[in-house]
Amino acid sequence: MAQPTLDCRGLRKVFGDLVAVDDVGFHIDAGETYGLLGPNGAGKTTSISMISGLLKRDGGSITVDGEEMTTINLAAKALIGLVPQDIAVYPDLTARENLVFFGKLYGMSGKALQSRVDEVLEIIGLADRAGDRSDDFSGGMKRRLNIGIGLLHKPNLLILDEPTVGVDPQSRNAILESVEQLSSAGMAVLYTTHYMEEAERLCDRVGIIDHGVIKAEGTRRELVQMVGEHDRIRLETTSGGLQSAVAALSELPSVVEAGAGDGLIELLVTEAGEHLTKILSIVTEAGVAVAGVDIDEPNLESVFLHLTGRALRD
Amino acid sequence: MKSLTIAATNLRRFIRDRGNIFFVFIFPMLLVLVLGASFGGDFNARLAVVTEPGGDLADDLVTRLEAIETVNVVSVATEEAAVRGVERGELEAALFIPADYDESITAGTPVNVQFLSRSGQEGNSLRSNIESAITQQAVVLRAARFSESEGLATFTEALAVAGQAEANIGPVNVEVTALGEAFSLDLLGQFDSSAQTQLLLFVFLTSLAGSAALIQTRRLGVAKRMIATPTSVRDVLLGEGFGRFLVALVQGLFIMIGTWLIFGVDWGDPLLATLILLLFSLVGSGAAMLMGSLFSNDEQAGGMGVLFGLGLAALGGCMVPLQVFELISPGLYNVAHITPHAWGLEAFDSIVLSNGTIGDIAVFLAILAGYALVFYALAIWRLRVVLTR
Numbered sequence: 070m071a072q073p074t075l076d077c078r079g080l081r082k083v084f085g086d087l088v089a090v091d092d093v094g095f096h097i098d099a100g101e102t103y104g105l106l107g108p109n110g111a112g113k114t115t116s117i118s119m120i121s122g123l124l125k126r127d128g129g130s131i132t133v134d135g136e137e138m139t140t141i142n143l144a145a146k147a148l149i150g151l152v153p154q155d156i157a158v159y160p161d162l163t164a165r166e167n168l169v170f171f172g173k174l175y176g177m178s179g180k181a182l183q184s185r186v187d188e189v190l191e192i193i194g195l196a197d198r199a200g201d202r203s204d205d206f207s208g209g210m211k212r213r214l215n216i217g218i219g220l221l222h223k224p225n226l227l228i229l230d231e232p233t234v235g236v237d238p239q240s241r242n243a244i245l246e247s248v249e250q251l252s253s254a255g256m257a258v259l260y261t262t263h264y265m266e267e268a269e270r271l272c273d274r275v276g277i278i279d280h281g282v283i284k285a286e287g288t289r290r291e292l293v294q295m296v297g298e299h300d301r302i303r304l305e306t307t308s309g310g311l312q313s314a315v316a317a318l319s320e321l322p323s324v325v326e327a328g329a330g331d332g333l334i335e336l337l338v339t340e341a342g343e344h345l346t347k348i349l350s351i352v353t354e355a356g357v358a359v360a361g362v363d364i365d366e367p368n369l370e371s372v373f374l375h376l377t378g379r380a381l382r383d
Numbered sequence: 384m385k386s387l388t389i390a391a392t393n394l395r396r397f398i399r400d401r402g403n404i405f406f407v408f409i410f411p412m413l414l415v416l417v418l419g420a421s422f423g424g425d426f427n428a429r430l431a432v433v434t435e436p437g438g439d440l441a442d443d444l445v446t447r448l449e450a451i452e453t454v455n456v457v458s459v460a461t462e463e464a465a466v467r468g469v470e471r472g473e474l475e476a477a478l479f480i481p482a483d484y485d486e487s488i489t490a491g492t493p494v495n496v497q498f499l500s501r502s503g504q505e506g507n508s509l510r511s512n513i514e515s516a517i518t519q520q521a522v523v524l525r526a527a528r529f530s531e532s533e534g535l536a537t538f539t540e541a542l543a544v545a546g547q548a549e550a551n552i553g554p555v556n557v558e559v560t561a562l563g564e565a566f567s568l569d570l571l572g573q574f575d576s577s578a579q580t581q582l583l584l585f586v587f588l589t590s591l592a593g594s595a596a597l598i599q600t601r602r603l604g605v606a607k608r609m610i611a612t613p614t615s616v617r618d619v620l621l622g623e624g625f626g627r628f629l630v631a632l633v634q635g636l637f638i639m640i641g642t643w644l645i646f647g648v649d650w651g652d653p654l655l656a657t658l659i660l661l662l663f664s665l666v667g668s669g670a671a672m673l674m675g676s677l678f679s680n681d682e683q684a685g686g687m688g689v690l691f692g693l694g695l696a697a698l699g700g701c702m703v704p705l706q707v708f709e710l711i712s713p714g715l716y717n718v719a720h721i722t723p724h725a726w727g728l729e730a731f732d733s734i735v736l737s738n739g740t741i742g743d744i745a746v747f748l749a750i751l752a753g754y755a756l757v758f759y760a761l762a763i764w765r766l767r768v769v770l771t772r
Contacts, residue, residue, distance in 0.1 A: 121611050125771055140771045143613035151611040157604030161396050173388040174612040218608070 209240025389622025699724025
């Protein structure tokens with residue numbers, strides 16, 4: 070079995086009486102995007118700070134490509150690219166100057182550095198603004214520059230801590246597309262967010278974290294099944310015997326619950342997409358005319374709510 | 384190498400801020416000029432003389448006063464103007480020679496001159512000079528009076544002969560040898576003392592301003608991001624400190640070369656002077672890095688930097704000479720040596736006043752190096768705690 074790019078186990082961090090992170094563990098393989106999903110204050114940034122060697126851990130282990138991460142192990146730090154939540158660039162330097170500065174700190178120099186800076190400027194869409202000071206940039210452009218710095222040295226593991234906070238929808242989409250491309254190119258990505266839709270779009274696997282503890286982990290489907298959530302199908306009807314249709318639908322193994330009223334048939338089913346054709350066929354056979362279909366699949370928001378008893382944005 | 388990258392970036396950012404150019408290069412030179420012109424070592428007391436024109440003996444007394452090297456005689460028309468000048472501090476003292484000065488002396492009747500001065504040592508010194516000039520004139524007058532009384536000549540004729548005789552008598556020079564350490568201001572040029580003190584004051588003050596730059600780097604998250612790269616906390620701090628050290632060093636060299644060229648300031652052996660400056664710049668940048676790692680608010684650090692910068696400069700002899708401290712209280716003189724400024728000034732005094740060699744200032748240099756080492760070590764420890772806790 071191949072060694073994971075990131076392997077962290079039993080991470081623990083205590084600030085005074087507050088246990089910020091407790092027994093957090095997960096791994097990320099090359100080419101995989103792992104999402105750490107949780108509300109503000111859940112322990113995401115603390116976990117990332119330990120993983121990127123910024124913060125001493127009180128317990129647990131972290132290895133990046135087999136190299137143990139500590140606050141002083143520079144070899145391990147060379148393997149990761151960190152994109153912090155705050156825009157950590159010099160405002161009075163240009164985009165190019167910021168990239169060159171951090172490129173040198175990553176050990177790059179000469180033509181290789183200049184060439185890579187040009188590449189990154191293209192990736193983040195700032196090639197035409199390379200000579201402008203970053204304090205003249207919009208929020209979205211600053212965010213893209215912030216990400217660009219983390220990409221400079223082509224890290225094995227890219228860590229993005231809430232990279233889309235406060236950006237416009239266009240820049241946000243550009244950032245998400247960039248992350249998808251990097252993951253496709255084989256980079257391992259650790260992505261923290263409290264935006265459920267970002268985690269669903271980008272992440273192969275998701276760890277749901279709350280109060281410093283990973284509550285559950287897996288693919289979206291696994292998480293949904295883990296908490297016993299079902300798809301909801303709502304059929305809008307115009308005529309026919311609703312009760313007989315409901316009785317017939319209740320016989321299906323995939324239908325967990327069925328009901329009718331006010332011209333609507335409501336069903337709780339497993340794998341709605343797979344069984345929708347069969348369901349519509351039964352309803353039609355029962356003499357009911359269907360005017361509209363609405364499918365509501367459970368998402369990570371509802372999983373989080375189920376696991377923690379509160380919404381992601383609480 | 385990474386420290387140099389960080390230092391170069393800091394310098395670039397520093398130079399881009401035009402305001403820094405004024406405060407680092409132009410302002411100190413202006414201050415040296417103003418302080419040197421106001422309180423420089425070539426100081427002559429200004430003595431106002433109020434007298435009626437036409438009296439030969441009164442004129443002779445004024446000429447004798449003008450011959451005193453340390454006195455600038457200023458002719459003032461009225462007593463009121465002279466009194467006002469002394470009151471305002473524009474003149475150190477005034478001498479009122481009565482209109483009947485010549486008449487009274489010729490007639491052999493007593494005559495009074497009035498002396499008015501500001502309180503303090505300067506007035507006493509001027510009074511001695513004036514009494515000396517009057518005594519010199521009195522010797523000639525007595526000789527003339529004696530000749531007249533012996534029937535050898537009229538008073539006027541005898542006075543002319545006595546005056547010629549005085550001119551032919553060689554002066555008696557008094558060689559003064561002072562024991563103990565000399566009060567050094569007299570030995571320095573007009574701008575020397577102010578240039579040295581301003582050099583140390585500004586180099587330290589400019590360095591301390593670097594603490595705000597370090598705090599800004601921390602606040603922007605750039606410092607954390609730097610240590611997330613394969614760069615050690617030590618390299619980050621040395622880079623930040625080195626940038627500030629270079630600014631301080633360049634500023635110091637600018638002041639040294641500028642004051643030497645423009646005001647003719649004597650800095651002693653240029654290599655030794657540069658060595659003192661180099662170590663003092665290290666002390667300043669080390670102190671700045673320590674402050675930058677202790678404070679988390681750059682405005683707070685900026686305010687404290689000015690407070691510490693001026694406070695330590697004042698205590699260390701950059702505003703009042705160390706020798707004055709020594710005269711006032713030996714204890715105060717010892718306390719002044721808590722500051723690196725005092726050791727820097729001692730080192731400059733040694734090479735400027737005594738042509739001191741590297742051996743003579745080795746102790747001072749070692750103490751300055753010790754300050755720098757302690758400041759940097761504490762700053763690295765503190766910054767590591769702050770960034771990784």
